[in-house]
Amino acid sequence: MFKLSAKAMIVAMSFGIAGLAHADPITIKFSHVVAEHTPKGQGALLFKQLAEERLAGKVKVEVYPNSSLFGDGKEMEALMLGDVQIIAPSLAKFEHYSKPIQIFDLPFLFDDMAAVDRFQKGPVGQALLTSMEDKGITGLGYWHNGLKQLSANKELLDPKDARGLKFRVQASAVLDEQFKAVRAVPRKMSFSEVYQGLQTGVVNGAENPYSNIYSQKMHEVQKYITESNHGLLDYMVITNTKFWNGLPDDIRTTLSEIMKEVTEEVNKKAAALNERDKQSILDAGTTKILYLTPEQREKWREAMRPVWKKFEGDIGADRIKAAEEANKQ
Ligand code: LMR
Numbered sequence: 001m002f003k004l005s006a007k008a009m010i011v012a013m014s015f016g017i018a019g020l021a022h023a024d025p026i027t028i029k030f031s032h033v034v035a036e037h038t039p040k041g042q043g044a045l046l047f048k049q050l051a052e053e054r055l056a057g058k059v060k061v062e063v064y065p066n067s068s069l070f071g072d073g074k075e076m077e078a079l080m081l082g083d084v085q086i087i088a089p090s091l092a093k094f095e096h097y098s099k100p101i102q103i104f105d106l107p108f109l110f111d112d113m114a115a116v117d118r119f120q121k122g123p124v125g126q127a128l129l130t131s132m133e134d135k136g137i138t139g140l141g142y143w144h145n146g147l148k149q150l151s152a153n154k155e156l157l158d159p160k161d162a163r164g165l166k167f168r169v170q171a172s173a174v175l176d177e178q179f180k181a182v183r184a185v186p187r188k189m190s191f192s193e194v195y196q197g198l199q200t201g202v203v204n205g206a207e208n209p210y211s212n213i214y215s216q217k218m219h220e221v222q223k224y225i226t227e228s229n230h231g232l233l234d235y236m237v238i239t240n241t242k243f244w245n246g247l248p249d250d251i252r253t254t255l256s257e258i259m260k261e262v263t264e265e266v267n268k269k270a271a272a273l274n275e276r277d278k279q280s281i282l283d284a285g286t287t288k289i290l291y292l293t294p295e296q297r298e299k300w301r302e303a304m305r306p307v308w309k310k311f312e313g314d315i316g317a318d319r320i321k322a323a324e325e326a327n328k329q
Helices: 006-021 039-054 075-081 099-105 113-121 123-129 173-181 191-200 210-215 241-245 249-284 294-304 306-315 317-328
Strands: 026-031 059-064 137-147 149-152 166-169 185-188 205-208 224-227 232-240 288-291
Touching: 026 039, 039 059, 039 137, 039 249, 075 137, 075 232, 099 173, 099 232, 099 306, 099 317, 113 123, 113 137, 113 232, 113 249, 113 317, 123 137, 123 317, 137 210, 137 241, 137 249, 149 210, 166 173, 166 191, 173 185, 173 294, 173 306, 191 205, 205 210, 210 249, 232 241, 249 288, 306 317
Parallel strands: 026 059, 166 185, 166 205, 224 288
Antiparallel strands: 137 232, 149 205, 149 224
8 A cells, every 4th residue: 555654744735735725827838930029929928918917826828939839830739739728820820720711811812901900800700710619729819910021032023023933831722822823833831941941042932021021030031022912921819729618717708808908909019010120121231122013013913813713612702702891891
């Protein structure tokens, strides 16, 4: 039989009693792949600050930026296994979990971020947040980064300029097709590898909002950025459904309120952070920013637009229509 010495029993009892008096705080690991001074990085820190202020002693939030805990190839699996409790992958990274979420990758779908906002807040956008609960994933909100710009070591003004160039893409079939549509060569690569990929010439170009370009120093290895605003890079903040539903009601309610506040704050500030980083790129003097005339932009749009048809079945024509409606309001 297992016997405890008197001393061990005293130690065990005192731990037991201490444990009852001060229940351990619930630890929430929030992992992401970008730098802290980006919209997502700032959002994660604000969530930590507010959660630890309002739920002091009850909740502890550990933020892991820059792929320091999980890179974007592994974070979804880690969430499902319970190794991390909150992540915020870009909307391009959900195709294995929800085909309709691919809508956000369609090139030239949204006219501007106000339209994105309307769509995300509308019934179709909101329904997508709960579309993965059968897989154990709950969406808590959409965070903006912003519209993507093309970058390369060559001037990209006409779609023909992209022919034969290798572009890094996120793990998204839509983005793959988008580059094939202009006869470029897409290469899937995780975010943490993009700088090196561009530096060594494994890829020649990429697409990202200014905040990601600047914080990963991509501008140091890209001579040109075309301000194309051709697609969206936003996030869905997600949690493990079982973990979330298993939280004590008062804690879950407070965390939901905090998430709402943080979401508003991130979405209000994301554009300014991208503008700031655009200016920093200009100040660095490494990269020329090119602007498209309306005619040039129309040519890119025409070239990439056939991609929509290829994914209409998976996404749903009604959802695409709702997104187009959001442009008109
Ligand atoms: C990318 O892989 O380019 C982005 O999804 C990274 C991010 O999270 O902003």
